[in-house]
Amino acid sequence: MIPMIEFLSPNRLWLMALVPVLVGLYAVLAVREARGRGHRDALQLKLPLDRPWLRHVAVGLAILSLVALTIAFARPKQDVMVPRERATIVVAIDVSLSMAADDVTPSRLGAAKEAAIEFTRSLPPKYNVALVSFAGTATVVVPPTQDRGVVTNAIDGLTLQPSTAIGEGIATSLATLNQVPPDPQHPNDPPPARIVLLSDGYTTVGIPAARAAQRAADLKVPIYTIAYGTTHGTILIEGTRQPVPVDYNELANVARITDGTAYRAESAGQLKDVYRDIGSSIGKEPVAVDVSNRYIGVAVILAALASLGVVSLASRWP
Numbered sequence: 407m408i409p410m411i412e413f414l415s416p417n418r419l420w421l422m423a424l425v426p427v428l429v430g431l432y433a434v435l436a437v438r439e440a441r442g443r444g445h446r447d448a449l450q451l452k453l454p455l456d457r458p459w460l461r462h463v464a465v466g467l468a469i470l471s472l473v474a475l476t477i478a479f480a481r482p483k484q485d486v487m488v489p490r491e492r493a494t495i496v497v498a499i500d501v502s503l504s505m506a507a508d509d510v511t512p513s514r515l516g517a518a519k520e521a522a523i524e525f526t527r528s529l530p531p532k533y534n535v536a537l538v539s540f541a542g543t544a545t546v547v548v549p550p551t552q553d554r555g556v557v558t559n560a561i562d563g564l565t566l567q568p569s570t571a572i573g574e575g576i577a578t579s580l581a582t583l584n585q586v587p588p589d590p591q592h593p594n595d596p597p598p599a600r601i602v603l604l605s606d607g608y609t610t611v612g613i614p615a616a617r618a619a620q621r622a623a624d625l626k627v628p629i630y631t632i633a634y635g636t637t638h639g640t641i642l643i644e645g646t647r648q649p650v651p652v653d654y655n656e657l658a659n660v661a662r663i664t665d666g667t668a669y670r671a672e673s674a675g676q677l678k679d680v681y682r683d684i685g686s687s688i689g690k691e692p693v694a695v696d697v698s699n700r701y702i703g704v705a706v707i708l709a710a711l712a713s714l715g716v717v718s719l720a721s722r723w724p
Contacts, residue, residue: 414481414696421476425469432465464715467708474705478698486695493598494534494550494586495688496579497522499561500605502541502570504650507606507639510674514606514635515566517674522604523558525681534597536582540575541567542611549585571612572605572656576629579603580622599627600688602681603660606635608653615656619663628666630684631657636672 413419499522505515526535534550535557548560579601586597601622609615622629635652642648654670661668669684671677 411477411482412484412694414483414694416480418480419476421479422473425473425476428469428472436462460715460718464712467712467715471705471708471712474701474708478701478705481696481698482701483694484697486693492532493530493600493688494536494583495529496536496538496550496582496599496601497526497557497561498538498540498544498575498579498601498603499564500541500570500572500575500603500607501539501564501566502605502607503566503568503643504570504607504635504639504641506566506641507635507650509636509639510634510672510677514639515564517677518604518634519561519564521674521677521681522561524678525602525685526557526561527554528682528685529554534586536579536585537561538575538579538582539564540571540578542569542571544571544574544578544612546578546582549582550587570605570607570610572603572607572609572615572660573613573618574611575603575605576601576615576618576622576660577613580618580625580627583625583627600666601627601629601664602632602684602688603629603657604632604634605657606633606639606650606652608656615660616663619660622664627664629660629664630666630688631661631668632677632680633657633668633670634672634677 499518501515505513505518507514510517529535531552534552535548535554536546536550537548537557537560539545539547547564548557551557583597583599586599588594588597619629633652633654635650637651639650639652640647641650652670654668658668660666667684669680671680
């Protein structure tokens with residue numbers, strides 16, 4: 407059990423060496439007492455001989471109480487998720503012509519706008535949010551800002567353009583991080599950042615997505631990708647319906663390279679769920695918290711039970 411616990415002051419666990427010493431001492435005394443029962447004095451004769459197990463239990467509980475106290479003294483810790491105070495989220499949205507497909511109501515882009523706006527508004531107030539759109543090229547629509555109104559208005563104003571350059575979208579998203587205001591308390595530390603990239607296709611122009619993703623991995627910026635749409639989406643081009651199925655593999659590879667998470671959504675409802683899940687994962691971080699009180703409570707209970715056992719042994723005294 408103990409090796410599975412992480413401690414803030416593990417060097418204090420050396421006190422646990424007292425436990426086998428006490429157990430050995432008790433065992434020696436118990437053996438000596440058993441051998442000397444034939445020479446019991448007047449006081450010892452008044453102690454009950456029919457419940458030796460109760461003494462063993464009481465001593466065992468007392469030793470376990472000492473173990474729990476030693477563990478508490480070593481300050482066991484547990485990681486809990488707490489809200490991040492500062493981070494930058496780059497929302498990168500594909501605005502290629504395939505996003506006009508109506509396999510999602512009202513269209514892929516229309517539903518994507520609504521979900522992205524809801525996601526942006528749900529982020530903690532101290533977060534910086536940037537907006538990048540990409541099609542044949544990538545554009546920083548809104549640099550990092552805490553003004554949610556500016557970002558949501560810009561999302562609502564996105565328009566369709568030809569081609570798809572996922573790699574350019576990633577590279578431009580990384581470039582926006584250079585515009586993040588420094589943290590006054592930690593001006594030399596790079597701000598924690600995440601990229602949330604939504605697309606329905608695969609790269610047709612620009613740098614390969616895998617190369618841009620490797621740059622993000624080198625900068626330790628995870629990318630959460632969302633493959634949005636269905637396999638039977640179509641768009642109307644010069645009076646002809648052209649299929650625009652979603653390509654999941656390229657986006658999944660981007661997420662894998664950057665140690666992010668790949669999602670897929672085939673409806674507006676699923677897309678909102680994906681954004682909600684991303685928000686909960688990037689909005690919090692694990693922090694080690696001292697949980698010694700738990701073990702102190704266990705130690706108190708064990709000590710109380712040990713005391714009860716001792717009182718039960720003494721109850722037959724005159």
